Amino acid sequence: MSRSPLYQPERKFKQIIFVIASSMLSNDHIDTLIAREIEGxxxxEEMGQLQSWLEADPANQAYYESLKDTWDLAAGAWSEMPEPDVERNWQRFSENLTAPAPLRVVTRRSSWWRMAAAAIVIVAAAGLTFTLIQRNKETVLTADNGKKTFTLPDGSKVYLNRNSQLAYNGSFGDDNRTVxxxxxxFFDVAADAANPFIVAAGASQTKVLGTTxxxxxxxDKPVxxxxxxxxxAFSGKKGDNxxxxxxxxxxxxxxxxxEPRQIQNSDPNFMAWKENRLYFSNVPLYKTLSAIEAYFNIRFIVSDPSLLNLNYTGTFDDPALTExxxxxxxxxxxxISEEEKDVYRISR
Structure with a gap:
């Protein structure tokens, strides 16, 4: 006896497991696209949307694979279950109609228990997969064209200068605080004596408990x-030692x-980008111009090198380049004349 097209328990079972697993991951529209892609x-148009989403972040590909694996697990679990014998069950039902027998309830308890157990295992596997994905998923904070401020999951604040990037994984704040x-x-670190805050930058590692x-x-520049x-604590390749x-x-x-070495920092403008303030007190013009270049992301060309030794004093709060x-x-x-975009010439 061939199965009716309406009778598709295997597909229904896989869909139920898929829905349970995806509901744990909470990504409704994408889940729908993934399900439609798996089922062909x-x-x-939808494939284009899904492909764009997959290419946007490696974590998205991992998410896709986890749901696809869940679907495959469901298919494997179903194949291990006994298929109901529709003809035999119908024959028994007909015999019972013509030859009444003592009332007894016939169940497929073992089959349904196996189905339930398989469902639990599959959903647990999906949950574990999701947990691993989340813990390994990297969050990247960027400040490409301007300064930005972020609050990390542990309450620490980070002020990123332009053309800067900060990354941390999904376990940040749980058993580690590494970025x-x-x-x-600029870091304003929330105090946590049991969980040091660690910044990996270039070949260096900076470890703190709570500070700024x-x-x-x-x-290609020293850290x-x-x-x-x-x-x-500031360390290099030798680590804490x-x-x-x-x-x-x-x-x-x-x-x-x-290895790291301590130096004298005489630059009063090392935090100018964060404080929005430029301060100069009788300093050579070359130092003044260097601070302005860093603050506005511009470049100066000086026609007469002797100009660089001129001393300058001045303070700018919330400075504007033209001012x-x-x-x-x-x-x-x-x-001072503009040679080209972001390039200025200084002459007498």
């Missing part, structure tokens, strides 16, 4: 650490394949 019912930094950031500090870690408050302990007001740098250039031009008695 997805349209070209990876590329670029420059700035790390600058751009490609620089400035401690604002509290105390931190070669750690340099720094307190508020101290600075250290780390060059590739070397800064105008004031310097007048007080230093120099001409």
């Amino acid at each position: 019912e997805i349209t070209a 990876q930094l590329k670029g420059e950031a 500090f700035v790390i600058k870690a751009y490609d 620089q650490l400035d401690v604002v408050t509290g105390k931190v 070669g750690a340099l302990v720094l307190t508020a007001g101290h600075t250290a740098i780390l060059q590739t394949d070397k 800064v250039l105008d004031v310097i031009s007048k007080t230093a008695e120099v001409k």
Whole structure:
């Protein structure tokens, strides 16, 4: 006896398991697309949406694979279950109609218990897969064209400078507080004596319990650490064994394949990008221009090198580039002209 097209318990079973598992993951629209793709019912437009979503983040591909595995597990579990014998059951039912017998209830308890057990195992597997995905999923915070402020899951605050990136995984705050930094950031770390906050930047590692500090870690440049408050341990390839302990007001740098060393930081503008303030007190013009270049992400060309030794004094709060250039031009008695976008020439 062939099975009616309406009788599709296997497909129904897999759909139930899929729905239970996906409901744990809470991604309704994407789950629908994945289910339609697995069943071969997805349209070209929907496939385009799904493909774009898969390519957007490696974690999305892992999510897709976990649901697809759940579907396959359900198919395997169903194949282990005895298939109901419709003809035999109908024959028994007919015989009971013509030859009454003592009332007895016939159940397929073992089959349904096996089905329930399989469902529990599959859903548990899906839950474990999701947990592993979440713990390994990386969150990336970026500040490409401007400064941004973020609050991490543990309550710590991070101020990212432009062209900077911070990353951490899904277990952050549970059993670790490790982040990876590329670029420059100011950290205001929430205190947690049992769980140190660790910043991996370039070849360096900075470990703290609760403090504020700035790390600058751009490609092909030494990593620089400035401690604002509290105390931190700054280490290189030797790890904690070669750690340099720094307190508020101290600075250290780390060059590739070397150990950290403490230096004197005489730059009052090392936090200008965060505080929105530029301060100069009788400093050579080359230092003034260097701070302005870093703050506005521009470049200066100086026609006469002797100009670089001119001393300059001034303070700018919430500075605007046009204002800064105008004031310097007048007080230093120099001409400043725009050569091209973000490039300025200084001459007499």
